Amino acid sequence: VRELFGGGAAVVAATVNAEGRPSITRGWGATISAQGYVVVCLTARTGSAMRANLAAKGRIAVTAAHPATYSSAQLKGTIDVVRDPTDEEYDRVETHRARFAVAAAEVRANDVECLMLGDLVAVGFMADESYDQTPGGRAGQALT
């Protein structure tokens, strides 16, 4: 899972508001510690539903899916920290973006002159659920 998140996967995150309505955004430059603590930079414009959900520090899901192999995994936890990204985290975002461009080229999506980033916030959470989401027989099964 760490390799998947650290490679060229597309990363998507979701949160939920108090009424139970989910919101979706994109994630960049995720890291996962040996203990399972995840830090990921999310696109979350000031004033957006996503930003409000993050501030409420509820549950979060983050999924990574490789565009060429379809290898996919999802991590879930309770939001611990929401803050501005550090310079090091911005660098990881750029590294991820470059790796994603390489992965995208594998499926003949070559023109990556613009990328969707937007206002980024760094979010930290301890993953307490993890799932294999690769299409096939193991899809949806918990990872151990």
Add this chain to the structure above:
Amino acid sequence: VTGPDIALRSIMPAFEGVIPATIATASADGTPNITYISLARFLDEERIAISNQFFGNTTNNLDVNPFLAVRVVDPQTLLEYELDATRLRSERAGELFDSMRAQIDAIADQTGMRGVFRLRSVEVLRVDRCGQVDEHRPAGHDGRRSESESRSATCGDQARCGFRCPFGYLP
């Protein structure tokens, strides 16, 4: 997602099955779940149908909480739209189901996923809101811009710089 509500009919290309959609559901305790679907289809100005190829978590969530977020991409403009939706019903037979199953089978053949992409049901959704995701930035920026700068960088940047962003074609 910001700006005014967008008419579903105005983004019809996003419902042609060219680009997979992303959906998020939530459990009773507020834990989200994300998955990808092959097809979101326009039904009318208030409703869409999505292909249910889900894993257990999504199905379980929809049984207790009908709210979904759906992200679709217009393959012509490469702009993303987020739909707040409510599940109305599931269909496991009938004209709509058969039509979407045929389209899913075609997508599976094209992507080498026949036997893996299997339509379980069609979920008919009411779209409560549709907004454009305006979080794009032009090339050459890494996110370290001021907020005022970023506010001026909207989806229009995509058209201005003439790029072909790959995200929509990918998970």
